[in-house]
Amino acid sequence: MFRAILIEKDDHGYRAGVQELDEARLPEGDVRVRVSHSTLNYKDALAITGKGPVVRQFPMVPGIDLAGIVEESSHPDYQPGDAVLLNGWGVGESHWGGLAQQARLNGDWLIPLPQGFSAAEAMAIGTAGYTAMLSVLALERNGVTPERGEVLVTGANGGVGSFAIALLAKLGYRVLASTGRPEEADYLKSLGATEIIDRATLSEPGRPLGRERWAGAIDSVGSHTLANVCASTRYGGTVAACGLAQGMDFPATVAPFILRGVTLAGIDSVMRPRADRLEAWQRLARDLDKGLLASMTRTIGLEEAIATAGELLTGKVRGRVVVDVNR
Incomplete structure (x- = not known):
């Protein structure tokens, strides 16, 4: 039993x-x-x-x-x-x-x-940390380096968002964190965020193109937030989409993709091939501050x-x- x-x-x-x-x-x-x-x-x-x-x-x-x-x-x-x-x-x-x-x-x-992780630590990371690492790898493969500019993380207080901030900061990126809980600013900054953005500025319908702000983004929210994130991504930037906390819809236009060459990279963690899983966990062992x-x-x-x-x-x-x- x-x-x-x-x-x-x-x-x-x-x-x-x-x-x-x-x-x-x-x-x-x-x-x-x-x-x-x-x-x-x-x-x-x-x-x-x-x-x-x-x-x-x-x-x-x-x-x-x-x-x-x-x-x-x-x-x-x-x-x-x-x-x-x-x-x-x-x-x-x-x-x-x-x-x-x-x-x-x-x-x-x-x-x-993976070597170096206990079972409890591996589950503290879990799908959230593994998904965040897959998202970071997608940014890297599309040429989003720390020198290219800031990276935005939405849903910053959630599991994926928390790990994304910690990983990006450890790798030398300047990280912007979007949250609806400003009282958590100290927590997000302790993970490595350098600036806190009120999620309300991203969660409502916006313009097809906004001011270019970030070189890349990791979005776990979807819907209007993802559309606005893409609209303010710099020329040649990449947005890794890995969640739908706000909704499954994507009320956007093609403008960021055909006028600024923005890449929208979908991140699936469920059916990922074994080789990708091993790579992500190896990188987590190397790049995550277990402290x-x-x-x-x-x-x-x-x-x-x-x-x-x-x-x-x-x-x-x-x-x-x-x-x-x-x-």
């Missing part, structure tokens, strides 16, 4: 709760992992609350991230005792995920726990994750939430 958050939907409605489950109920897979830590991401919060169509079949164990120890394996790359982690691959959406003490998975979805993790992270237990999901969706959660599934 093991404990897990189980989401159910039936004639009695949509509900999530912590339950004791039999290992026989685990889905198919060639690796069984004893999970030690997971995380609470925006997508997990949507799944737990039912506020978004994340879960594709029921019942479902949420949790798009997990770290733990292999207990059983018929996969050639993994043996019992191996420390592993997982981000994405539809886990927590169409396959039981990491907010549980046990998980049975396709071994191709796993990567070894910042404590200020960016709080740890909760499984029972607390359900209430915290609602707080995350209303913007009351700063940085990252690690879930100790054995707590």
Whole structure:
């Protein structure tokens, strides 16, 4: 038996709760992992609350991230005792995920726990930090260097935003942070932001082209914010789009792309090839100041994750939430 958050939907409605489950109920897979830590991401919060169509079949164990120890394996790359982690691959959406003490998975979805990280640290980073690193790599590949100018990070208080600021600052960029919580300015500056921008200046409908301001941007907000970010990106700049906290729509024109040569780089973290995942985690091990993790992270237990999901969706959660599934 093991404990897990189980989401159910039936004639009695949509509900999530912590339950004791039999290992026989685990889905198919060639690796069984004893999970030690997971995380609470925006997508997990949507799944737990039912506020978004994340879960594709029921019942479902949420949790798009997990770290733990292999207990059983018929996969050639993994043996019992191996420390592993997982981000994405539809886990927590169409396959039981990491907010549980046990998980049975396709071994191709796993990567070894990177050297230098504990399971708790890897989950403090999780999909948020991994996505932020993929976004930084996209800027680098498109020639956005510190010498080219400032880089804007939207949704700065969220997990992706916090890691993006920390990574960019460590790499020598001057970082502008957009937030709707000015009281968090000291926190954002402690991560490396040099200037705070009120998100209200970006979140309403704007002009097709604005004043050129930043050489690049990492946007986790979408909608009007992303449109305005693109409109004020300098000639030849790149915007990495990795989220949709404001909305899925993109009410923009082609003007920034054909008049200023701006590149809009889409960042997918869910189905990313293994080589990209390994590169991102290797760079995280090199470029992330692990000393910042404590200020960016709080740890909760499984029972607390359900209430915290609602707080995350209303913007009351700063940085990252690690879930100790054995707590």
